[in-house]
Amino acid sequence: MLPSVALLSLLAAAPCAVVATPTNPVKDVNPFIGKNYYANSHYSKELQETKAAFLKKGDVLNAARVTTVQRTGTFVWVSNVAGLSGIDTAIAEARRTRKQQMLQLVLYDLADRDCSAGDSA
Incomplete structure (x- = not known):
């Protein structure tokens, strides 16, 4: 009987690890991770004037930064009915x-909304 008590004592003292295996791996719900974004050509055209101003001053570094922004995905803003x-x-x-890319939209200044920040300022 003594060996049984020794065995039970040994088993009781042994570290136990319980590992729960998830049945369904949790997926990231952020739709923006790992996606490509539409580079808005309208916004890119607006930046041409800024880029030209940098180049006129000889500021090649900031002109290159503008080029990077022009190629970077940005939201398309719709601020009035004509913009639809x-x-x-x-x-x-x-x-x-x-x-394969995401086209992102901002619907700004919707009716009955305080997009001018009057209430939120």
Whole structure:
């Protein structure tokens, strides 16, 4: 009987590790991770003036930075009813690139919303 007590004591003293194996791995719900984004050509054209001003001053470094921003995915802003057609234009342009990318939209200054920040200032 003594060996049984010794064995039980040994087993009781042995470290135990319980590892729970997840049945369903948790997926990241952030839709922006690992995606490519549409580089808004309208915004890129607006930056041409800024780039030209840097080049006129001989500031090649900041002109290159503007070029980087021009190629970086940015949101398409829609701030009025007339701008709604810009959504179709952006979608068509994004499709022409034949890239898997996200087209991001900002619908700004919607009716009955305080987008001018009067209440939130």
